[in-house]
Amino acid sequence: MTDRPDVERCDTFPKLLLYNAGRRGDRPAVREKDYGIWQSWTWGTVADEVRALACGLAALGFKPGDMLVIAGDNRPQLYWAMVAAQTLGGVPVPVYQDSVAAEIQYVVEHVGARFAVVEDQEQVDKLLEVKDRCPTLEHIIFKNPRGLRHYDQPFVHAYAEVQEQGRGFDADNPDFFESAVARGKGADLAIILYTSGTTGRAKGVMLSFDNVIVTARNGIELEGLTENEEVLAYLPMAWVGDNLFSFAQSYVGGFCVSCPESGDTVLTDLREIGVTYFFAPPRIFENILTQVMIRIEDAGWLKRRMFDYFMGHARRVGTEILDGRPVALTDRLLYGIGRWLVYEPLKNVLGFSRIRLAYTAGEAIGPDIFNFYRSLGMNVKQLYGSTEASIFITIQPDGQVKPDTVGVPAKEVEIRIADDGEVLFRSPGVFMGYFKNDQATRETKTGDGWVHTGDAGFFDADGHLKIIDRAKDVGKVKDNTMFAPKYLENKLKFFPYIKEAVTFGDGRDYVAAFVNIDLEAVGDWAERRNMAYSGYTDLAGQEPVYDLIQECVEKVNRDLAGEPRLADSQIKRFLILHKELDADDGEFTRTRKVRRAIVAEKYADLIDALYSDKDHCPIEAEVTFEDGRTGIINADLRIWQAPLSDSQAEAAA
Amino acid sequence: MTTARKFGDVLLDVEGISISFGGVKALDRVSFDVKEHEILAIIGPNGAGKSSMLNCINGFYHPQEGMITFKGVPRHQMRPHEAAVQGIARTFQNIALFKGMSTLDNIMTGRNLKMKKNFLWQALYFGPARAEEMEHRAAVENVIDFLEIEAIRKTPVGRLPYGLQKRVELGRALAAEPDMLLLDEPMAGMNLEEKQDMCRFILDVNDEFGTTIVLIEHDMSVVMDISDRVVVLDYGRKIADGSPDEVRANQDVIDAYLGVSHD
Structure with a gap:
């Protein structure tokens, strides 16, 4: 590209906007589906819209340093409001559109916002509800006037009216906009994103233009994105990923962003747009796959056979072909036929015909789901990131994608593993600090720019980062081997027969596990073997079931043996619990996270038995029934020894 | 209020x-x-x-x-x-929609009285008839937007849950303005x-x-x-x-x- 020096001089979004308007003024910058039709705005018209809004805000008294709270679904007008605020030297602060009034109040108060630009009546009502408690809030601007006709408060304005006022202001002060754009610098604060911390109040992450723009540019260069990409902006604007993928990269790369009609129509809109670059959390990939499988079950015999046959073939060779590894010619030919008959039609139905690159992040994605998409020829990659990093920390490089790692450090990112296993990083995207929270900033960011992620991980032999657990949950087994309970438990839970697992090992000589079988899967397995059982407790105590689970544990141990750092955290002894862990008994949180302390206390006898040489343990447990009554379950649990794999032998093999 | x-x-x-x-x-x-x-x-x-x-x-x-x-x-x-x-437009106690037709088409039937071109014009879908159809489609889209039923625009009404069918029926009544x-x-x-x-x-x-x-x-x-x-x-x-x-x-x-x- 010959224009690189020009675009690289643009160090703020308002400058990039003017650059794009000059260079590709007639190309679409943003689309929104409204009244059933995709409405488009070119870079040229977007620049006009932003100019009118920025001038309108200035006419209302918006000053450099002012905060602009933004609330609503992904709408072009709300993205423009971000740029308008940045033009004026102010800072946009997007909030989650489904926040309750009190959460919005917290943000408005905390940043001391004078202005808010919101989508519709719902958001206006929330702000009006808390306005008395937010003395700084002076103006509320809404995009969609429906239902707001009777709101006669002088501080509530329609977006279009503010723009109209802005056009008048612009006519009187023709140089105002350009000089405001020119004043911005890359080091300025560009945006504040509130992260919903698991503990305490949300923290406002301050990112500068340099943070976001350099990170966006590095991502574009790494993946070779062009101005022809199509993306769908459907994740909350308050989330850093949306800000990077649907805003920053679009401005830097000059490609078009489409806003869906509503939250319910995302999958339809995805198909209509035909995205080429897509981000989704694992849950969405999982939902799409489930829908496919259900529809295939309903399809005719021939289609079902064809699907099964070719998907089987894709599972064998699809990912190898995608990664450019050598594959036999006959397999390639068969894959080509499958592409014509199954893969491409399927991708077309899902709206992924044109997809070149898809990212997933946020939590561990099941290897089956991940490989399903990759075997179809979709380049789905995992990344690891955080708001504090302007998202990118690691990305899986093309051709070297392994389902259980998150890839290698992104461009210009340095990673260090602390002694306790915690992952630290340093990059151009590292945030400026937490807004009005120096203490939290000091706890997270070291003086020389390293940021604590709170996640524990390590690099595998190929230099790929593997995230295993939250650092505070990671312990040590005997001779200082790392013990990551969630990592082991996830490995166990990837087996369909295991519903839940709790592992112990911190400060012990070896690792031991509680297992909950999946009643449906194991019940089905038992029926096919003509095994009789009366219920969960009975089934869980049967010897063939122990055999079945032992095989799973063995496989996990074999996996672990291949990872030198975790080889000594193999599961030595396990038992199958006589009852399913239940949130009603306090063993889970309502979001199904195991409460380790409560489980450890409640089943102390069982844990002691796991760390003795007994091969069974009687147990009496109190359970709470659905109607609130309590009862006692008696059982005599077997404890089995699982064979350990030899890490040396495995490494040699 | x-x-x-x-x-x-x-x-x-x-x-x-x-x-x-x-x-x-x-x-x-x-x-x-x-x-x-x-x-x-x-x-x-x-x-x-x-x-x-x-x-x-x-x-x-x-x-x-x-x-x-x-x-x-x-x-x-x-x-x-x-x-x-x-x-005067109405909805019924027992939903009276065309089950096999999409939400969009059902609401379009509510515009029937407003259509001025005769059957032949409409069948030819030409010139003024086409302009008229587009005008009616815009009115229907307005109703769809109003009732927030964009996601089911093209779904046959028979496949919708009861509550949504009721909403479509309201939409058809509204389309008659x-x-x-x-x-x-x-x-x-x-x-x-x-x-x-x-x-x-x-x-x-x-x-x-x-x-x-x-x-x-x-x-x-x-x-x-x-x-x-x-x-x-x-x-x-x-x-x-x-x-x-x-x-x-x-x-x-x-x-x-x-x-x-x-x-």
């Missing part, structure tokens, strides 16, 4: 309506009026004559006595399509959330388009919350007519509808 809404003149005047089927007197000299922009609820126990009343207004039934005046024009015998031409909307038990069989949604849409329709609404409803809480005025029928006679609070305090209504209190 932030400001008090203003009612206009009398839009519909019902005077001394009686109708009987064989020996059963479904309506017995019922009189009331509906003002512009008003939301009027007609309530009453089963068999009180609520649906008969709606059917009379709609021109489905022809009352044997009495007079109905709509927009100042009295009428005796009128057919439903004439009522529709005059600006009526002056008065008759809703026959709009919330029957819905769960709480669907009811809340429907209430909001009824209030929004009234607020946004200024449509006068007459509705029949069983769910008392709903009626009391959204109506400006309530008419109570019992055995074909009107026993009360007033604001929700007045009706709630009326002893006849308590006895007839809410049950006689035993303390």
Whole structure:
């Protein structure tokens, strides 16, 4: 590209906007589906819209340093409001559109916002509800006037009216906009994103233009994105990923962003747009796959056979072909036929015909789901990131994608593993600090720019980062081997027969596990073997079931043996619990996270038995029934020894 | 609601309506009026004559006595399509949609009366007919946007859950751009959330388009919350007519509808 020096001089979004308007003024910058039709705005018209809004805000008294709270679904007008605020030297602060009034109040108060630009009546009502408690809030601007006709408060304005006022202001002060754009610098604060911390109040992450723009540019260069990409902006604007993928990269790369009609129509809109670059959390990939499988079950015999046959073939060779590894010619030919008959039609139905690159992040994605998409020829990659990093920390490089790692450090990112296993990083995207929270900033960011992620991980032999657990949950087994309970438990839970697992090992000589079988899967397995059982407790105590689970544990141990750092955290002894862990008994949180302390206390006898040489343990447990009554379950649990794999032998093999 | 809404003149005047089927007197000299922009609820126990009343207004039934005046024009015998031409649209207690057609097409049928081009023009889909179709499609999209049913635009109505079908039916009535909307038990069989949604849409329709609404409803809480005025029928006679609070305090209504209190 010959224009690189020009675009690289643009160090703020308002400058990039003017650059794009000059260079590709007639190309679409943003689309929104409204009244059933995709409405488009070119870079040229977007620049006009932003100019009118920025001038309108200035006419209302918006000053450099002012905060602009933004609330609503992904709408072009709300993205423009971000740029308008940045033009004026102010800072946009997007909030989650489904926040309750009190959460919005917290943000408005905390940043001391004078202005808010919101989508519709719902958001206006929330702000009006808390306005008395937010003395700084002076103006509320809404995009969609429906239902707001009777709101006669002088501080509530329609977006279009503010723009109209802005056009008048612009006519009187023709140089105002350009000089405001020119004043911005890359080091300025560009945006504040509130992260919903698991503990305490949300923290406002301050990112500068340099943070976001350099990170966006590095991502574009790494993946070779062009101005022809199509993306769908459907994740909350308050989330850093949306800000990077649907805003920053679009401005830097000059490609078009489409806003869906509503939250319910995302999958339809995805198909209509035909995205080429897509981000989704694992849950969405999982939902799409489930829908496919259900529809295939309903399809005719021939289609079902064809699907099964070719998907089987894709599972064998699809990912190898995608990664450019050598594959036999006959397999390639068969894959080509499958592409014509199954893969491409399927991708077309899902709206992924044109997809070149898809990212997933946020939590561990099941290897089956991940490989399903990759075997179809979709380049789905995992990344690891955080708001504090302007998202990118690691990305899986093309051709070297392994389902259980998150890839290698992104461009210009340095990673260090602390002694306790915690992952630290340093990059151009590292945030400026937490807004009005120096203490939290000091706890997270070291003086020389390293940021604590709170996640524990390590690099595998190929230099790929593997995230295993939250650092505070990671312990040590005997001779200082790392013990990551969630990592082991996830490995166990990837087996369909295991519903839940709790592992112990911190400060012990070896690792031991509680297992909950999946009643449906194991019940089905038992029926096919003509095994009789009366219920969960009975089934869980049967010897063939122990055999079945032992095989799973063995496989996990074999996996672990291949990872030198975790080889000594193999599961030595396990038992199958006589009852399913239940949130009603306090063993889970309502979001199904195991409460380790409560489980450890409640089943102390069982844990002691796991760390003795007994091969069974009687147990009496109190359970709470659905109607609130309590009862006692008696059982005599077997404890089995699982064979350990030899890490040396495995490494040699 | 932030400001008090203003009612206009009398839009519909019902005077001394009686109708009987064989020996059963479904309506017995019922009189009331509906003002512009008003939301009027007609309530009453089963068999009180609520649906008969709606059917009379709609021109489905022809009352044997009495007079109905709509927009100042009295009428005796009128057919439903004439009522529709005059600006009355309705929904039904048992959903009456074309199950095999999409949401979009069902709502489009509501525009039927507004289509001026004849069948041949429409079939050719050429020139003015095409422009007309686009204009109607825009009106339908407006309704779809209003009722937030974008996601089911192309779904056959038969595959939709009940609550959404009700919403589509409301959409079809709205597509006719009526002056008065008759809703026959709009919330029957819905769960709480669907009811809340429907209430909001009824209030929004009234607020946004200024449509006068007459509705029949069983769910008392709903009626009391959204109506400006309530008419109570019992055995074909009107026993009360007033604001929700007045009706709630009326002893006849308590006895007839809410049950006689035993303390």
